[in-house]
Amino acid sequence: MKQQDAFQNFCRLMSAHVMLVTLAISAATYVQAKEGALSATDNPGLVAFTQGSYQEAEKYFTQQMANPAQKNDSLIYLSKIALDTGRIEAAVEHIEAALAIEPTGAEEIVLAGDIYCNQAQQSSMFSALGLAKKCIAHYEAAVQQFPENTHALVSAMRFYFEAPGFAGGSSKKGDELLARLDKLSPEDANIYRVFLLEKEGKSDAAMVLADKLSQQQFQSARNQYELARFYRDKKQLAHAMPLYESLRNKPATLENKWYVNDSLLQLGEILLAEKQDIRRSIELMEEYKQKNNNPHDQHYFWSSWSLAQAYKANGNNDKYAQLVKQIQTEDYKKNPEFTKRFEAGIKAH
Structure with missing residues (x-):
């Protein structure tokens, strides 16, 4: 078992x-x-x-x-x-x-x-x-x-x-490939190393490496996004926000546009969670929905639910109800984790 x-x-x-x-x-x-x-x-x-x-x-x-x-x-x-x-x-x-x-x-x-x-x-x-x-x-x-x-x-x-x-x-084979990656792309290797150190219980070392990487110029939008996600998961939002903000201002290309667009959602959700600026949170998430409203995207339903909660927090109950109804008419139950959080959230509201 x-x-x-x-x-x-x-x-x-x-x-x-x-x-x-x-x-x-x-x-x-x-x-x-x-x-x-x-x-x-x-x-x-x-x-x-x-x-x-x-x-x-x-x-x-x-x-x-x-x-x-x-x-x-x-x-x-x-x-x-x-x-x-x-x-x-x-x-x-x-x-x-x-x-x-x-x-x-x-x-x-x-x-x-x-x-x-x-x-x-x-x-x-x-x-x-x-x-x-x-x-x-x-x-x-x-x-x-x-x-x-x-x-x-x-x-x-x-x-x-x-x-x-x-x-x-095989951690041995993983280490061998990580060593090869160090030579080909140190940035890719170090971003993964942050998460690997965290997984191994070496949180302090992971944070030291993350802080060092955050001061460097990123070659990859994906790597910048991943480091911001690490900070967000660690509740280090003051560190995550500048990375997302910098990323959302990059010119969108075919290679980076998912990360650039998703940074809008991440920033909006952080502002909502911190209750810092709900109107700005709504603006960012509405901009995200305009740029990425793909129903097959992993954040499609999450973004709709976050936006609904932002409207609720801003006193717009009609918009909240409209977004909740929209989610309920779609096939959201294919995502068990979202289904659990969404349905519990509706009851809580």
């Missing part, structure tokens, strides 16, 4: 990580440098994909399957759409078809690993262990074939550190 609990916790951890990364990575990331590669600036499918209009994007990429030059890229996007919308069997089918088309790229192989990790979460203990092996096998293949690809390296490293030993976890 302990093994099963440990493995389920690992699956939830990996699933949360995978969904955050796959939602945030630019559409162009999955397009490999090969003949016929798609351009996000002039392709209607990619425009729909990056806006979260998955039905429209899926229709487009399905039609493009007939074009041999676009088939591989289209399969990758179809697998990504299926993963984000919870259709894991379709995601597996599409990514396996994509992998059968040569040449394969690092992001394509890592995506396959991500999909198998997500499939493990939805499977029985026996099946999940086999899927975990397929997950790490793809991460390892990506690292071996593309040794300087940091995304592949981080994915494999996270698996080794976070999976229980009976599922393939």
Whole structure:
């Protein structure tokens, strides 16, 4: 029973990580440098994909399957759409078809690993262990074939550190990959090291490293966001807010826009929690909803509920009731943690 609990916790951890990364990575990331590669600036499918209009994007990429030059890229996007919308069997089918088309790229192989990790979460203990092996096998293949690809390296490293030993976890292998990451991207390595130190119970050392990193210029919006999240989780809001504020003011690109936009939500929620400036909290979260209202985003329902609470705190009961009703008409119960918090919150109000 302990093994099963440990493995389920690992699956939830990996699933949360995978969904955050796959939602945030630019559409162009999955397009490999090969003949016929798609351009996000002039392709209607990619425009729909990056806006979260998955039905429209899926229709487009399905039609493009007939074009041999676009088939591989289209399969990758179809697998990504299926993963984000919870259709894991379709995601597996599409990514396996994509992998059968040569040449394969690092992001394509890592995506396959991500999909198998997500499939493990939805499977029985026996099946999940086999899927975990397929997950790490793809991460390892990506690292071996593309040794300087940091995304592949981080994915494999996270698996080794976070999976229980009976599922393939290995702190020794994790340490080896972390050492390699130090050479390729010290920023990526140190951001992960902050969370690793915290996990190991070395909170003081984690905070010292976090404070040091917060004084540096970030190369990656994701890393800046992750460090801000660390401070927020530690209730060090005075440290988190400047990082989010700086991030939200960066010019949005395909690569960073999820983090830039989500910083609006994070700032709004902090102001709401601190009861510092509820009107400003509402402004930030309304701006967030205008920029990211994708129902498949992991923060879609959370942002609606936070915004409702902000209106309630500001005395606008009609707007609160409107947002609550909107959430109730949607399929929010697919997220058990949100469902628990939301329904308890309604009763409390």
